[in-house]
Amino acid sequence: MAENEKKATFYKTYEVFSRKNDKSHAQHQFSLLAPNEEIALAMAQENFMRREDVIDVWVVARDNIRKMTSEERKQWTKRLDNKDYRNTKGYGYLRKKWREKEQEMLDEKEILSWKEVARK
């Protein structure tokens, strides 16, 4: 088919995303065919989320998604395993240090538990 040739079709591809609850991010579900986004949205929920909770649905024309190409996926998603400094893993020795000073480490579990404390 010629470059940029225009044809009329009922079958445009839409990618469907949904959110399960207030805490969850939008998750890609699947794709469907529809002539426009209104019809796509009218069909999306019952095609892919019949048996799960859903609080929001997004449809996006596939043409509007710039995703990695096959090559980019291969080349851009690889990383060296030397990023401990970004994670708590690189700071594990602190636990021992604090113990010596008779203190507990403020780890992820501890810090995230503070949402309860803050309310008091």
Added chain:
Amino acid sequence: MSLVETAEQAKQDAAYKEALVEVLYQLADDDFIISYRGSEWLGLAPHIEEDVAFSSITQNTMGHAMLFYQLLEELGEGDADALAHERISNERRNGTYFEIKNGSGTYLEEPQYDWALAVVRNYLYEAFKKVKLEEALKSSYAPLRNTADKVLMEQPYHLGHWKTWITQLQDSSQEAKERIQSRLDEAWKQIGDAFELGPKADDILAKEILSSSETLKQRWLDSVKETLTYVPNGDLASELGNGRAKEHTDQLDQALATLSEVYNSDREAVW
């Protein structure tokens, strides 16, 4: 009229109960027959994705019919399955427009079904159902209020779905426009009885079980006029008869024969 809280309470006033069951039969039978017509469409919709979405609506609608049959069951009218399967056509109270076939042929052979009829009928039905259920929220019968409230939770998706379809088709190609318009003309001639309250209308109003036929009709007209770019001239008519007074077409008989074929082969058996 003070609130009637339970089925037991309703049964103590014979006139109240008689009027109440009329309303419940209307709600149950409407949902049941429209859902039956929807189930015939399964596998035959214009588009696979739509087939799947449409079927969810059909299932939900049958679920709603079940809720209303259960209210009748509580009032001693018989069990929900018997109410759905055993009653012959002149015991049914559904609006006649909702019972007509999806097109010529049957779902098994030569189903010359018309998507314009599906879109127009389902849209008009869901708009009507919303009005009727919203009025039922004010009913003197508390269990009806509660059920109406529950059904209204998932019904907006149904109305939204069909509104999308009719909105898109009514202003698209010339052919689509004509098909939609001629189905609207047909609907105007056949949907009139849906707004009736049947032989117990006076009691239904006096006992505040539901609002008047005029209210239902006016609210419905106001709502569909906001969506439809073409509204047929003239008053609504009931050319197929008055379903609320148990008058029906032979198309309902055909539907009942099909939907109860297995059930009737042995009513005592467990299926």
Added chain:
Amino acid sequence: MYNYIEHGKGATAVSTHQEDPEKYAEFMERIEAGEKIEADDWMPDEYRQTLIKLISMHGISEIMGALPEKEWVPKAPSLKRKLGIMAKVQDEMGHGQLLLRVAEDLMAPYGKDREDIMQDLLRGDLKFHNVFHMATKSWADAGLIGWLVDGAAIITQTNMLDASYGPYQRALQRICAEEVFHAQHGEAIIMALAEGTEEQKAMLQDALNRWWPALLMFFGPPTAETTGSSKQEATIKYRIRKSTNEGLRQAYLDKYLPRIFSLGLTVPDETIHYDEEKKKWIYQQPDWNEFKQIISNNGPRSQARLRLRKIAHENSAWVREALATPVVTA
């Protein structure tokens, strides 16, 4: 199995490790290491063609497979059964949707879309599964399909859950999750009949007698020689599925025959028995010539079911035309 039937007159794969030996080797390495291939990754032509044939046939079989059960949807004998079977048949349409999407993305480089799939089906170029050409004669058939036809489908589909093609494998995860409900829906109908009146029991046995050969055929011929078109080798080579047709059939008999017998049912094969030494079921072969006839759209209900699809497709052409919108194709 969904993969032993010729797709029809479509282009057949040029066989291809010649097309680019280096890429081919890299590709084989990836799938052998368990990596998943995505739609826009390089793939050998034979792989693409095999997938298109397999998945478009699988997908269209779901769509055509909705029709025999659908015959009993409006007739289901209680409100609960009406809802259950509606949800089940809806799922099958949904499976068709998932699978056709996967096939369509694979076909896109050839400029083909959903419309071409439908036309291929209506022309008889795209085949659908043998079981869906059969008549349904009673409510017991509706239950039997859910129990034993879906049972067979579960065996073949779970065998491909690790398929090397990412989109297919992801669709199968969704499908198999729903199949668990289908199996139980079928079992519930069957259980009620098996424990019901004499008429209900007889109806069930009659259904099983009629369906038995079709159920054996479901997995396809044991060897390529039987019908001359087995695609087993390519699908196994490319890590799409793991087992052979016969391997799957044996697994099916293992799982389902004891259950069939436990309900007091029999199968119409007096010779059937488990050979302890060979560790396999010995059974009477179905008529593989009849199988060929059936899948060539000469089965009992082939033409009638195609007619339903044709009517549905043609009657709503105006809808698709009315809403068609311009797209820019690359």
